[in-house]
Amino acid sequence: MKKIWQKQEVDLLFKKPFLDLLFESQTIHRKYFNPNEIQISTLLSIKTGLCPEDCKYCSQSSRYKTDVQNEKLLDFNKVIEEAKKAKRNGSNRFCMGAAWKNPKQRDMPYLLKIIKQIKQLGMETCMTLGSLNKNQAEELASAGLDFYNHNLDTSPSFYKKIITTRTYQDRLDTIKIIRKSGIKVCSGGILGLGEKKNDIIELLIELANLKPSPESVPINMLIKIQGTPMEKNKKIDDFRFIKTIAVARIMMPKSYIRLSAGREKMSKKMQTMCFMAGANSIFYGCKLLTVNNSTESEDLKLFKKLGLHPKLTNLDPNKFKKSQTTKKNKLYYNAIRT
Ligand code: SAM
Numbered sequence: 001m002k003k004i005w006q007k008q009e010v011d012l013l014f015k016k017p018f019l020d021l022l023f024e025s026q027t028i029h030r031k032y033f034n035p036n037e038i039q040i041s042t043l044l045s046i047k048t049g050l051c052p053e054d055c056k057y058c059s060q061s062s063r064y065k066t067d068v069q070n071e072k073l074l075d076f077n078k079v080i081e082e083a084k085k086a087k088r089n090g091s092n093r094f095c096m097g098a099a100w101k102n103p104k105q106r107d108m109p110y111l112l113k114i115i116k117q118i119k120q121l122g123m124e125t126c127m128t129l130g131s132l133n134k135n136q137a138e139e140l141a142s143a144g145l146d147f148y149n150h151n152l153d154t155s156p157s158f159y160k161k162i163i164t165t166r167t168y169q170d171r172l173d174t175i176k177i178i179r180k181s182g183i184k185v186c187s188g189g190i191l192g193l194g195e196k197k198n199d200i201i202e203l204l205i206e207l208a209n210l211k212p213s214p215e216s217v218p219i220n221m222l223i224k225i226q227g228t229p230m231e232k233n234k235k236i237d238d239f240r241f242i243k244t245i246a247v248a249r250i251m252m253p254k255s256y257i258r259l260s261a262g263r264e265k266m267s268k269k270m271q272t273m274c275f276m277a278g279a280n281s282i283f284y285g286c287k288l289l290t291v292n293n294s295t296e297s298e299d300l301k302l303f304k305k306l307g308l309h310p311k312l313t314n315l316d317p318n319k320f321k322k323s324q325t326t327k328k329n330k331l332y333y334n335a336i337r338t
Pocket residue numbers: 057058059097098099100128129130149150151153188189190220221222223224225261262289
């Protein structure tokens with residue numbers, strides 16, 4: 001029987017002494033995962049900006065004047081080229097995001113063709129396109145989509161202060177539709193919006209109590225985007241962030257917990273503490289959707305220092321042709337060999 005988490009017990013986890021909490025989360029992590037293995041995904045924005053939603057943190061909402069360059073749907077060949085590049089650089093999952101309220105029917109053939117082509121490269125696929133209806137989810141699933149990212153972002157009550165153009169229930173409904181279609185669920189949140197500890201607790205309870213919990217749980221640290229209502233938000237305390245990852249690991253022991261947006265501004269020590277707390281997935285590649293990420297070479301240096309290695313599903317170095325061996329993936333193989 002699936003455990004149902006109650007507020008009081010999660011509150012107690014947050015109240016634990018820091019080192020006790022980390023010991024507990026690390027112990028659970030080691031029960032279900034290889035502690036030295038990190039799943040890595042690469043992101044690409046396939047349609048950028050002019051989003052009709054009003055998420056107060058986002059560079060792509062049409063409501064705010066940000067530096068984002070709006071772009072129409074990316075050319076099919078360009079998307080495939082980027083996926084191949086990600087594969088050569090060592091990623092095994094390609095995640096594509098579109099700044100839509102929901103995909104239109106006319107976009108479906110393009111999306112399905114992309115999924116099929118990327119699956120042929122031997123990569124896992126993930127998309128995040130806004131809300132989905134049942135038919136759309138089923139079509140994406142039949143094309144072979146592995147994951148769909150749809151975050152709850154924060155607690156149900158605080159959510160209303162962050163986004164007004166769709167409800168929490170809309171998000172939960174889409175997650176249910178994704179789950180039913182057979183696509184794996186990627187859903188998490190964002191810290192630094194001005195939420196209270198209680199909002200984080202409620203978010204984690206919402207996620208963990210889904211039946212089943214999401215397979216992948218991104219925990220984003222707010223990247224303050226100039227021009228958005230959150231541009232001057234106070235930075236979230238590092239220890240609260242690390243504790244959130246530890247508590248997420250304890251509540252969702254079998255899920256991949258992804259240390260997501262915000263790594264570019266985190267020190268190596270901070271990232272290491274997040275891995276110790278139970279994070280075992282990252283976005284890899286120098287760009288997220290619209291803003292910079294930690295660079296590949298910085299990540300490889302850190303992996304080498306910590307003896308971490310990327311989760312290799314379809315990546316066999318011997319399968320790489322000489323001509324495909326770029327400087328970056330040489331670095332990557334050296335990093336994981338030594
Ligand atoms: N448009 C789709 C949607 O909202 O479902 C997908 C893309 S959206 C950019 C995916 C997630 O990225 C958001 O739910 C949020 O958690 C995170 N995100 C967006 N902007 C961010 C920022 N400035 N800092 C940190 N995380 C951010």
